[in-house]
Amino acid sequence: MKRYKKLDFNTKDLESLSNSDLKKIADYELRQYLLRNHPHQYYTCPLKNKKYPVDQMHACHYIDRQCMALRYNLRNVHLISAISNTFDAQVQVDGYKSKHHKEYEEFLVEEYGSEVLDFLREKSKEVKIFYKEDYIEVINKFRNNE
Numbered sequence: 759m760k761r762y763k764k765l766d767f768n769t770k771d772l773e774s775l776s777n778s779d780l781k782k783i784a785d786y787e788l789r790q791y792l793l794r795n796h797p798h799q800y801y802t803c804p805l806k807n808k809k810y811p812v813d814q815m816h817a818c819h820y821i822d823r824q825c826m827a828l829r830y831n832l833r834n835v836h837l838i839s840a841i842s843n844t845f846d847a848q849v850q851v852d853g854y855k856s857k858h859h860k861e862y863e864e865f866l867v868e869e870y871g872s873e874v875l876d877f878l879r880e881k882s883k884e885v886k887i888f889y890k891e892d893y894i895e896v897i898n899k900f901r902n903n904e
Contacts, residue, residue: 765782773894777888792836816844817835820834820835820836820862826888833878
């Protein structure tokens with residue numbers, strides 16, 4: 759049976775890691791960054807307008823996180839309740855991918871104005887390939903609270 763070494767999310771030796779591990783750390787640091795900017799035991803989900811404990815909050819992407827051009831963009835990623843991100847994402851709503859997506863879109867427009875949707879949709883068309891240096895830059899950005 760092959761054993762896997764547990765990934766140290768706090769490592770300073772980023773250069774020695776694979777891109778796959780760097781992506782995991784970058785995702786972790788993004789969530790930590792979002793949590794640091796809302797230092798409370800409970801967080802208000804902007805879609806549910808209800809408080810949830812930290813372990814019930816997801817770093818949620820409006821444009822799917824597979825789109826690397828927006829994966830770490832702070833206009834695209836917000837702390838959203840796990841309930842909305844999982845269960846509401848399965849509820850169909852005409853004209854939207856889901857109830858969750860409709861509510862997320864309404865939140866973005868209220869928060870940033872309707873032009874944010876145009877920005878995100880246009881940016882989502884960009885093809886972005888992340889290399890080791892890109893992941894390290896993202897990790898350092900979120901670690902340094904920039």
